Amino acid sequence: MTTHGYDFARDIRLEDLWDDPYPIYRRLRHEAPVAWVPAAGRYLITKHADVVFAEQHPELFSSREKDSLVLRVMGANMLREDDPEHRRLRAAAEPPARPRRVRGDWSPIFQRTADELIDSFADKGEADLFADFAGPFAAANLAHLLGIPQVPAADMIRWSQDMMDGNSNYADIPEVWDRALAAAGAVEEAVDEAVRRLRDEPDGSVISSMLHAEDPPTLQQIRNNIKVIIGGGINEPRDVLTAGVWALLTHPGQRADVEADPALWRNVFEETVRWISPIGMYPRQTTEDLELSGTRIPAGSRVALVIGAANRDEEVFPEPDRFDIHRAQRNHLAFGGGPHFCMGTWVARHEVGEIAWPTLFRRLPGLELDPDRAVETGGWVFRGLLNLPVRWKK
Amino acid sequence: MPKVTYVQQDGTQTVLDLPAGTTVMRAAVAAGVRGIVAECGGNLMCATCHVYTGDGADGVFPGATDDEDELLDCTAEPRRDNSRLSCQLSLTDQVEQLVVHVPGAQT
Numbered sequence: 405m406t407t408h409g410y411d412f413a414r415d416i417r418l419e420d421l422w423d424d425p426y427p428i429y430r431r432l433r434h435e436a437p438v439a440w441v442p443a444a445g446r447y448l449i450t451k452h453a454d455v456v457f458a459e460q461h462p463e464l465f466s467s468r469e470k471d472s473l474v475l476r477v478m479g480a481n482m483l484r485e486d487d488p489e490h491r492r493l494r495a496a497a498e499p500p501a502r503p504r505r506v507r508g509d510w511s512p513i514f515q516r517t518a519d520e521l522i523d524s525f526a527d528k529g530e531a532d533l534f535a536d537f538a539g540p541f542a543a544a545n546l547a548h549l550l551g552i553p554q555v556p557a558a559d560m561i562r563w564s565q566d567m568m569d570g571n572s573n574y575a576d577i578p579e580v581w582d583r584a585l586a587a588a589g590a591v592e593e594a595v596d597e598a599v600r601r602l603r604d605e606p607d608g609s610v611i612s613s614m615l616h617a618e619d620p621p622t623l624q625q626i627r628n629n630i631k632v633i634i635g636g637g638i639n640e641p642r643d644v645l646t647a648g649v650w651a652l653l654t655h656p657g658q659r660a661d662v663e664a665d666p667a668l669w670r671n672v673f674e675e676t677v678r679w680i681s682p683i684g685m686y687p688r689q690t691t692e693d694l695e696l697s698g699t700r701i702p703a704g705s706r707v708a709l710v711i712g713a714a715n716r717d718e719e720v721f722p723e724p725d726r727f728d729i730h731r732a733q734r735n736h737l738a739f740g741g742g743p744h745f746c747m748g749t750w751v752a753r754h755e756v757g758e759i760a761w762p763t764l765f766r767r768l769p770g771l772e773l774d775p776d777r778a779v780e781t782g783g784w785v786f787r788g789l790l791n792l793p794v795r796w797k798k
Numbered sequence: 799m800p801k802v803t804y805v806q807q808d809g810t811q812t813v814l815d816l817p818a819g820t821t822v823m824r825a826a827v828a829a830g831v832r833g834i835v836a837e838c839g840g841n842l843m844c845a846t847c848h849v850y851t852g853d854g855a856d857g858v859f860p861g862a863t864d865d866e867d868e869l870l871d872c873t874a875e876p877r878r879d880n881s882r883l884s885c886q887l888s889l890t891d892q893v894e895q896l897v898v899h900v901p902g903a904q905t
Contacts, residue, residue, distance in 0.1 A: 502865070503872050504871075732903070734874075734904075739837060740837075741839060742838070743839055745838035745839070745844055750872070
């Protein structure tokens with residue numbers, strides 16, 4: 405690391421990362437690819453190759469972070485475990501999210517959700533696709549997948565946000581804890597009700613899969629892992645959905661390409677999650693002294709694998725800031741890697757790339773950005789659009 | 799000792815002498831063979847270590863399990879009869895010379 409790079413990293417402010425992290429990441433990759441950033445309380449790892457190395461060495465970069473706020477809100481769960489315990493929980497929860505089950509069991513439900521939401525506003529000729537479509541679409545689909553289909557989308561969204569606010573309550577604000585713990589309690593009640601129903605009548609849902617697994621988790625483990633999935637399973641598909649629509653509306657040539665060749669929706673999805681990765685970084689803790697890109701990291705250090713930076717590494721992606729669905733090289737890290745590789749990958753690819761986007765562009769003719777309302781974007785730990793005002797021909 | 803040849807789309811080759819016990823994926827990742835992404839690290843979730851098997855593969859590997867089979871339907875490059883996920887190709891002393899072709903894209 406250069407002295408300049410060191411000074412630069414020391415002075416990084418979280419509000420600047422929140423506004424637009426990408427110029428900061430570019431400079432870090434060049435001058436201080438592994439940098440202690442005091443404002444974040446972590447070493448930020450920003451180069452693609454270094455993030456891949458960390459993901460491939462979970463024995464050096466542990467998920468069992470000490471004093472994690474996630475544990476305080478949600479209790480012990482698979483996100484903050486290493487194998488073999490992680491593997492056991494994951495194997496119990498994963499089957500409903502595997503690709504064949506997504507196509508067979510969930511696809512018709514996702515399509516119905518999309519059509520009902522569009523029915524509710526199609527006549528108006530304008531909508532905010534963030535609040536009116538993407539959020540409720542992701543939430544309703546997840547409620548079905550988990551086995552709590554009676555929970556309204558609005559409740560799912562509120563629980564998710566309240567728990568996530570708790571997970572990042574480093575300022576220790578009491579009201580934030582209260583909301584987070586109340587949301588966690590509400591999820592537990594919904595899970596307990598589902599468990600009573602599913603114990604004798606299994607179905608294809610995640611809660612049912614965990615209950616009836618070969619090596620089943622305890623009831624408390626089921627509750628905690630459902631909290632994690634609700635916390636991390638709504639905003640991410642929502643944010644891919646809105647970012648992809650925005651990208652296409654601002655890149656008319658590529659929009660025409662995909663409207664002419666639906667096979668390209670897959671490219672749109674992969675390029676969108678690379679370009680604006682919904683999970684911009686995730687935490688790990690080192691288990692021994694090590695050196696990465698010339699920087700020594702002591703054992704027990706908190707580090708951040710900065711996916712949002714790795715996915716714009718110019719050594720891997722030429723002109724990385726450009727949205728381009730025709731890229732030859734697409735090995736982005738948006739779903740993480742190694743044993744914690746995103747469990748919702750196939751669900752998100754299908755519900756967003758094969759259902760939501762094609763349905764929106766088909767059913768809302770002449771879809772375009774609302775010229776009178778600006779699109780806003782924010783975040784670095786999680787990044788995405790904050791609104792998406794659009795209009796179309798009625 | 800098994801000898802595995804990884805052939806890229808442009809014809810370049812990487813030849814590795816490997817101990818029995820490793821997999822075609824793990825060895826490729828360790829040696830930095832281009833095009834074997836292996837996002838999920840061998841947990842049968844991602845379909846990014848797809849290869850087309852060539853000479854030396856007949857009868858030395860068990861067939862694909864259901865989990866592998868469904869992921870082979872999701873590969874970035876088209877599935878063919880000789881498509882496998884390389885994380886499922888465990889090398890044994892039975893394997894002498896093996897050729898695998900690396901597809902042009904994995905995601």
